[in-house]
Amino acid sequence: MVTTIPSLSLGSHISSNLAATFWTYFCVLTLCIVSFSGANQGLLQELGLRVLPDVSKINISLDEYTRMMNIYLQSREKSGQDESVPKLVTFKLDRKLVRDNDRYPTVRLRFPVAPQGNVELESAELKLLVPPQFEDVPSPKVQVNVILGNRRKELIRERTFYLSQEGPKWCTVDITSAVESWLRGDVNLGLELVCLDSNCRLDPLEAAVTSLIHTPQSRRVRRESPYEPKHKTTCKDTGPKHKCxxxxxxxxxxxxxxxxxxxxxxxxxxxxxxxxxxxxxxxxxxxxxxxxxxxxxxxxxxxxxxxxxxxxxxxxxxxxxxxxxxxxxxxxxxxxxxxxxxxxxxxxxxxx
The missing domain is CATH 2.10.90.10 (Cystine-knot cytokines)
Incomplete structure (x- = not known):
């Protein structure tokens, strides 16, 4: 005698298993997110921050960034804990070319970053003061390319810009890789900004590249102090029986x-x-x-x-x-x- 399993019961059984599997996955994922958010919130409280700043409202000007960054670097230098404290070097805009005839608005910018020997770049950022928008373009995607030749370019970053119709907004993009190549001796043909939204008005009112550069002058040898411990505690032997x-x-x-x-x-x-x-x-x-x-x-x-x-x-x-x-x-x-x-x-x- 052959027993026939009704197709409806089989389908219900499979659906039940799928539902159970999905629910288990959903619960585990939710638990992970909640746990991470809790750890993140605890870290914020330890940092003395009640909440995170709203990224859509951040509008740090070049002057404010320069002022506070110099204060920060001076505090690092006074602490004496760093063997090398970088210098803030700002490159102002040298040349600008705006193209509105293409499918997407593009802007080409060049900054006077020339090759320098015996320096080390910690980071570099492109800072743009983007004008008010004619239409509601709250958060367009913007590509930043480094220009390599007449028809050659390379994508180095894609960022969301939070713009406004009410006034200009400062936007920041990390361009460390591009500035590093220019300091190393590669030809500096500038950057290209491509707004992936036809309504985006990207022509910057101001533009600059801020960089943190370690120079031979910023490197210093820490001298021994009579108050330092007799035992140096930096690990030299990493074997299984190394001392504290x-x-x-x-x-x-x-x-x-x-x-x-x-x-x-x-x-x-x-x-x-x-x-x-x-x-x-x-x-x-x-x-x-x-x-x-x-x-x-x-x-x-x-x-x-x-x-x-x-x-x-x-x-x-x-x-x-x-x-x-x-x-x-x-x-x-x-x-x-x-x-x-x-x-x-x-x-x-x-x-x-």
């Missing part, structure tokens, strides 16, 4: 869900961490750590049953430093503020 020392750990804010529109500088910083073994009499942070090591060793020599009650000393941060950073003021999106985040970077490690 400091390792580098670069933190990128964009990976934590905070983009450049929220945290302008630093975009990346070395937080560091401590790792390694703590043998007796090595790099003890406190006198108590030294006593603890002696007592542990004494118990082990006496072969007592409770010799493991006293734990080993652990490798932990001994000295932490603050980090200054620039943010957009969420209440006044035309201004920038500098904040100090305490205990953000490990400077020294010790056994405690």
């Amino acid at each position: 020392c400091r390792q580098s750990m670069n933190v990128t804010f964009s990976e934590l869900g905070l983009e450049q529109e929220q945290i302008v500088r630093p975009q990346v910083y070395d937080a560091g961490y401590c790792t390694g073994m703590c043998p007796p009499n090595y790099l003890h942070s406190y006198n108590h750590t030294y006593i603890q090591s002696i007592m542990r060793r004494k118990e082990r020599r006496n072969h007592k049953a409770y010799r493991k009650v006293i734990p080993k000393a652990c490798c932990a941060p001994l000295k932490l430093s603050s980090v200054s950073f620039l943010v957009i003021d969420p209440d006044y999106p035309t201004t920038m503020v500098m904040r100090l985040w305490e205990n953000m970077a490990v400077e020294e490690c010790g056994c405690s």
